[in-house]
Amino acid sequence: MTAPNLDPRVPNGPLADAWDNHRFSIKLVNPANKRRFKVIVIGSGLAGASAAATLAELGYRVDVFTFHDSPRRAHSIAAQGGINAAKNYRNDGDSIDRLFYDTIKGGDFRSREANVYRLAQLSLNIIDQATAQGVPFAREYGGLLDNRSFGGAQVSRTFYSRGQTGQQLLLGAYQAMARQVGLGTVKLWVRTEFMDVVMKEGRAVGVVVRDLLTGEIRSHSAHAVVLATGGYSNVYYLSTNAMTCNVTAIWRAHRRGAAFANPCYTQIHPTCIPAAEEFQSKLTLMSESLRNDGRVWVPESPDDNRAPDQIPDQDRDYYLERIYPSFGNLVPRDVASRASKRMVDAGQGVGPRKNGVYLDFRDAIGRLGQQAISARYDNLMQMYNRITDEDPYRVPMRIYPAPHYTMGGLWVDYNLMTTIPGLFSLGEGNFSDHGANRLGASALMQGLADGYFVLPSTIGDYLADFLNEDPVPESDEAFTRTESELQDRISRLLSMKGNRTVDDFHRRLGRVVWDHCGMSRSRQGLDQALSDLPDLYEEFRASARVPGDGESVNQTLEKAARLEDFFELAMAMCVDARQREESCGGHFREEHQTAQGEAVRDDENFATVSAWFWTGDPSRPELQEENLEFENVKLSTRSYK
Amino acid sequence: MNITLRVWRQAGPSDQGRFETYRVSDISAEMSFLEMLDVLNERLTLEDVEPIAFDSDCREGICGTCGVMINGRAHGPQAATATCQLHMRSFSDGDTITVEPWRAAAFEIIRDLMVDRAAFDRIIEAGGFITVATGAAPEANLTPVPKDTSETAFDAAACIGCGACVAVCPNSAAQLFTAAKISHLNLLPQGSAERYSRTERMVDTMEQFFGSCTNHGECEAACPKEISIDFIAMMNRDYVKAKIQKRRGG
Numbered sequence: 001m002t003a004p005n006l007d008p009r010v011p012n013g014p015l016a017d018a019w020d021n022h023r024f025s026i027k028l029v030n031p032a033n034k035r036r037f038k039v040i041v042i043g044s045g046l047a048g049a050s051a052a053a054t055l056a057e058l059g060y061r062v063d064v065f066t067f068h069d070s071p072r073r074a075h076s077i078a079a080q081g082g083i084n085a086a087k088n089y090r091n092d093g094d095s096i097d098r099l100f101y102d103t104i105k106g107g108d109f110r111s112r113e114a115n116v117y118r119l120a121q122l123s124l125n126i127i128d129q130a131t132a133q134g135v136p137f138a139r140e141y142g143g144l145l146d147n148r149s150f151g152g153a154q155v156s157r158t159f160y161s162r163g164q165t166g167q168q169l170l171l172g173a174y175q176a177m178a179r180q181v182g183l184g185t186v187k188l189w190v191r192t193e194f195m196d197v198v199m200k201e202g203r204a205v206g207v208v209v210r211d212l213l214t215g216e217i218r219s220h221s222a223h224a225v226v227l228a229t230g231g232y233s234n235v236y237y238l239s240t241n242a243m244t245c246n247v248t249a250i251w252r253a254h255r256r257g258a259a260f261a262n263p264c265y266t267q268i269h270p271t272c273i274p275a276a277e278e279f280q281s282k283l284t285l286m287s288e289s290l291r292n293d294g295r296v297w298v299p300e301s302p303d304d305n306r307a308p309d310q311i312p313d314q315d316r317d318y319y320l321e322r323i324y325p326s327f328g329n330l331v332p333r334d335v336a337s338r339a340s341k342r343m344v345d346a347g348q349g350v351g352p353r354k355n356g357v358y359l360d361f362r363d364a365i366g367r368l369g370q371q372a373i374s375a376r377y378d379n380l381m382q383m384y385n386r387i388t389d390e391d392p393y394r395v396p397m398r399i400y401p402a403p404h405y406t407m408g409g410l411w412v413d414y415n416l417m418t419t420i421p422g423l424f425s426l427g428e429g430n431f432s433d434h435g436a437n438r439l440g441a442s443a444l445m446q447g448l449a450d451g452y453f454v455l456p457s458t459i460g461d462y463l464a465d466f467l468n469e470d471p472v473p474e475s476d477e478a479f480t481r482t483e484s485e486l487q488d489r490i491s492r493l494l495s496m497k498g499n500r501t502v503d504d505f506h507r508r509l510g511r512v513v514w515d516h517c518g519m520s521r522s523r524q525g526l527d528q529a530l531s532d533l534p535d536l537y538e539e540f541r542a543s544a545r546v547p548g549d550g551e552s553v554n555q556t557l558e559k560a561a562r563l564e565d566f567f568e569l570a571m572a573m574c575v576d577a578r579q580r581e582e583s584c585g586g587h588f589r590e591e592h593q594t595a596q597g598e599a600v601r602d603d604e605n606f607a608t609v610s611a612w613f614w615t616g617d618p619s620r621p622e623l624q625e626e627n628l629e630f631e632n633v634k635l636s637t638r639s640y641k
Numbered sequence: 642m643n644i645t646l647r648v649w650r651q652a653g654p655s656d657q658g659r660f661e662t663y664r665v666s667d668i669s670a671e672m673s674f675l676e677m678l679d680v681l682n683e684r685l686t687l688e689d690v691e692p693i694a695f696d697s698d699c700r701e702g703i704c705g706t707c708g709v710m711i712n713g714r715a716h717g718p719q720a721a722t723a724t725c726q727l728h729m730r731s732f733s734d735g736d737t738i739t740v741e742p743w744r745a746a747a748f749e750i751i752r753d754l755m756v757d758r759a760a761f762d763r764i765i766e767a768g769g770f771i772t773v774a775t776g777a778a779p780e781a782n783l784t785p786v787p788k789d790t791s792e793t794a795f796d797a798a799a800c801i802g803c804g805a806c807v808a809v810c811p812n813s814a815a816q817l818f819t820a821a822k823i824s825h826l827n828l829l830p831q832g833s834a835e836r837y838s839r840t841e842r843m844v845d846t847m848e849q850f851f852g853s854c855t856n857h858g859e860c861e862a863a864c865p866k867e868i869s870i871d872f873i874a875m876m877n878r879d880y881v882k883a884k885i886q887k888r889r890g891g
Contacts, residue, residue: 054775073704132778134771136795143785175770182766242698276671282700386726452775501683553752
């Protein structure tokens with residue numbers, strides 16, 4: 001199969017005018033004609049709900065599908081820390097240019113300039129929109145909006161709602177969408193899982209879904225399909241993602257021809273609660289905002305078994321402050337995570353399993369009082385206490401990195417369209433904007449920029465060509481063929497009656513990916529993983545057990561189907577990580593580091609996006625590269641020292 | 642730890658349902674309650690017994706997907722804690738634990754511990770929003786909101802929509818859920834234009850699905866986010882005002 005060319009459709013001209021010029025130059029659909037178009041949105045998180053609400057406000061007919069029981073359950077709800085915007089309310093030197101630069105640099109110069117600049121511009125509109133919707137952002141005593149600092153930035157530009165910013169922003173988008181459901185312009189399908197995209201003449205013309213209560217397989221036709229289905233950190237089994245987060249939608253789109261970009265760019269978040277026991281089902285994040293007031297340290301000596309409050313300062317290693325004096329505890333996530341890993345690997349880990357480092361609030365409490373710290377973080381402190389049974393006001397938190405976010409995803413052009421015409425991808429599910437590492441408080445920003453502002457403007461450029469065309473009827477052979485392929489797949493999964501559980505295989509897959517394609521990667525390890533994964537995948541198909549039938553609720557069947565896609569993705573991640581002979585952002589290749597253990601990028605050969613196309617063999621995808629042009633920023637080695 | 646579980650099993654909405662007893666042994670106290678159910682389900686799968694169906698997702702108490710009655714208490718024994726955040730250290734070795742789904746006329750049982758809470762979405766669709774089309778918003782700092790007001794609105798907005806309030810109410814009323822959203826939006830200047838119409842539409846929709854409130858206060862005690870029943874008083878006040886306003890022609 002010959003892959004189509006990757007045309008990023010980045011507008012020409014000065015960066016600051018690019019988005020305006022682009023919007024002026026692309027095709028529009030006039031207001032009266034919009035109702036003639038039907039758009040399917042998969043996923044109801046920040047990106048999906050905001051896109052669905054906005055498309056419906058514009059007049060499009062929208063169908064939204066979620067596998068949750070309510071759109072409000074989407075995992076965006078769990079985002080804690082905040083959302084960046086270049087409002088410069090603090091008068092501390094912030095600007096669109098600075099947010100743009102911080103995001104490009106934070107991403108280790110592996111993202112598209114024009115996309116990131118647009119994101120920084122739209123950050124202002126997002127705060128206005130959310131505030132008007134009633135999102136209760138933190139406020140100063142004068143009633144105006146408050147800000148806090150976040151990793152990777154030297155200005156205070158993060159807006160927040162206690163430690164529940166994602167919840168409040170998601171509810172804002174959900175409510176805007178609910179208004180459209182009430183008006184009849186959005187049709188909502190809950191407990192309905194996207195299973196495949198339907199292709200006709202090279203375009204996306206609809207979807208095949210499965211009703212999770214009855215098992216019924218159904219087709220839905222539309223003029224365009226929008227995937228807003230989040231990231232794939234659950235490939236590691238243990239991650240901070242919700243239990244049902246999965247790669248299926250974007251992976252199935254990939255198998256139908258959508259390029260998958262940079263699958264190896266995964267973010268391991270530095271501040272999560274370390275695993276406590278073997279059957280742990282997920283890891284819990286403690287917001288990065290805690291690093292504003294918490295100091296990270298380990299005992300100088302690996303043999304120091306004293307309680308943390310008994311260890312005097314001279315026997316503590318505040319290693320982030322020591323190694324990175326200018327950013328200290330606020331270095332970007334990838335840098336902080338690797339530093340913690342080095343400490344734990346050196347035997348300096350703390351806690352019963354020696355698998356964490358301390359995040360200590362003693363000094364901040366001493367300086368500001370417990371009340372001030374409690375006002376900032378009490379819900380996080382309580383969450384920590386519930387999980388560990390320890391009081392973080394008195395005993396330092398124990399933290400360790402955990403998979404949290406995936407920068408890789410479907411390749412999209414400046415219009416957020418994938419390499420499949422008519423198929424768009426938003427939010428964490430696409431690859432754009434964050435390069436090789438995402439800065440804190442940028443995920444909410446990107447999801448909402450894509451959904452509220454970018455897609456609603458760009459989708460018209462595609463739709464305008466189909467003004468007099470009805471959607472392909474669901475009786476078309478394209479739909480019936482896709483349905484029957486799915487039916488066969490479900491039957492095959494249901495016939496798996498082996499002697500090991502699906503979760504057991506997921507844990508084993510997770511271990512392979514974590515060991516070889518986690519915080520640190522090497523050619524040898526990746527070769528090993530690529531030799532182990534096909535065998536494990538085969539063993540899964542031969543000896544996993546899927547109980548029950550396909551005509552009623554069957555949660556094991558759902559998991560098994562998603563796990564198959566994770567297996568194939570894992571291979572693509574390893575292939576991508578092996579091909580990228582450099583260290584950048586979250587991708588750290590042991591062969592490419594300085595004597596001090598810092599990442600070494602190779603801009604000569606790898607200032608590129610790796611876009612992979614499906615060939616039928618998950619461990620042999622076909623590579624095409626998009627060259628990243630940097631005309632406005634100078635490529636430099638990131639230094640947070 | 643060794644635990645005996647009495648779990649409600651029900652194949653579908655029309656099935657009568659019954660309790661089944663399972664023994665779970667060698668459970669770590671560090672395990673969460675739902676991880677204990679995961680372990681049991683893996684075992685049942687290999688024993689050729691259908692695993693217990695239950696909803697859960699974020700497992701950090703924020704998505705509101707999980708929720709079961711544990712020994713007759715919504716979300717179990719620990720205050721201000723959703724089911725997914727409950728750990729086995731809250732129980733003792735040798736305990737018998739009874740696990741049931743939310744029981745309310747408006748929440749049909751789908752299977753085992755899963756229920757249908759779609760009525761909550763219908764209430765939000767009736768008015769649980771501020772009408773502001775994307776792009777129409779003014780500059781955020783044009784409207785100062787007193788910090789206290791904003792904090793109180795947040796306390797209401799913290800609702801996770803889990804349904805515990807309905808499950809523990811003797812009348813299966815949804816006043817706390819509805820009042821939380823109404824209060825969040827009515828307290829803010831941005832929400833004031835639609836204050837009375839919102840209240841009326843949401844309350845009237847609520848009453849199509851749920852029972853009536855008789856001030857038991859069980860909902861507040863069960864709420865994992867500790868949402869106060871003061872918000873119900875605020876909602877009732879605005880509802881009466883809305884009705885009177887309407888009778889007097891606006």
